[in-house]
Amino acid sequence: MPPKSTKKDEPAQSKKSQPTPWYLWPFQCVEYFFYAWLLLIIVEWTGHLWGWTVGEHARSVFFAQLALLQDDFPGLTQEVINYVLLIFEKAQMITNIEFVGFFAPLAPFWEGAVFATIALIARLIILASFYQIFLLALFVGFFDGLVVRQRRIAHLDREHVTIYYHSKRLLSVSMLLSGLAWLVLPGLWVIHPIWILLPSAIGVGILSRVVVSHYKKYL
Incomplete structure (x- = not known):
């Protein structure tokens, strides 16, 4: 009985661990x-x-x-x-x-x-x-990550799939949390938008650089 229940629970757990599809992001x-x-x-x-x-x-x-x-x-x-x-x-x-x-x-x-x-x-x-700041950070991080990726491929360096996986998930989470921080915190105290949005954009650019630099498949 216990083995059967674990087998039934595996598909449900795998469905819960899947990321949200892109068409559900607006909702x-x-x-x-x-x-x-x-x-x-x-x-x-x-x-x-x-x-x-x-x-x-x-x-x-x-x-x-x-x-x-x-x-x-x-x-x-x-x-x-x-x-x-x-x-x-x-x-x-x-x-x-x-x-x-x-x-x-x-x-x-x-x-x-x-x-x-x-x-x-x-x-x-x-x-x-302020979306231009985030687009600029993503643009710079993407091309800088491409340079690092090509250098890694040329020198036959070791690939880190774990870093790519976690940084990719952290990228979407950081963008969501930065937006929520700007929507909530200035409602409690007076905060300049640069104090929240600029560090968030820098963090998004760094994460996008890490994601692209550790991308394994062919572009």
Whole structure:
């Protein structure tokens, strides 16, 4: 009986260990975006436990983030502001809900949810605007990895399949974590995008170099 159960469990384990197909990546990104949104709202609603004013914290951090971005990227800041104003116009009835009477204590929680959502969308726009940095890092890492790979083949150096396997998996994970870090952390504290996105792009470039340099098959 035990051997049969282990044989049945092997296909299930192999399916779980398989990476996510490329055509499911957009849905996975939406899923993690939803998780980040829930986390930010929960942290905002429970902010009174560590001294934050519910609703006021999300609004103050959002405007401070825009002021910090205005100093170095005025054009990007204006684009983000235009999108935010468009969101306010499209969802004016939802964002301007007033709570009176018995529901008056819910007003700061609603305000915190609204500003946390708008700030998250603004950071998503900023992240999309910085895609050139990641493309440049991938481009440099790819060609530098090709040079290292050709040198390894010419000198008949030893191939490390384990390094290629783990670095390939770590590349996708690092890109996902860097995006989540930018979406979540500036919602808690005011952080300049360069402090998160630039080190993430450098790490992505290094990992892409390692992946290409240890690629075994013919190109």
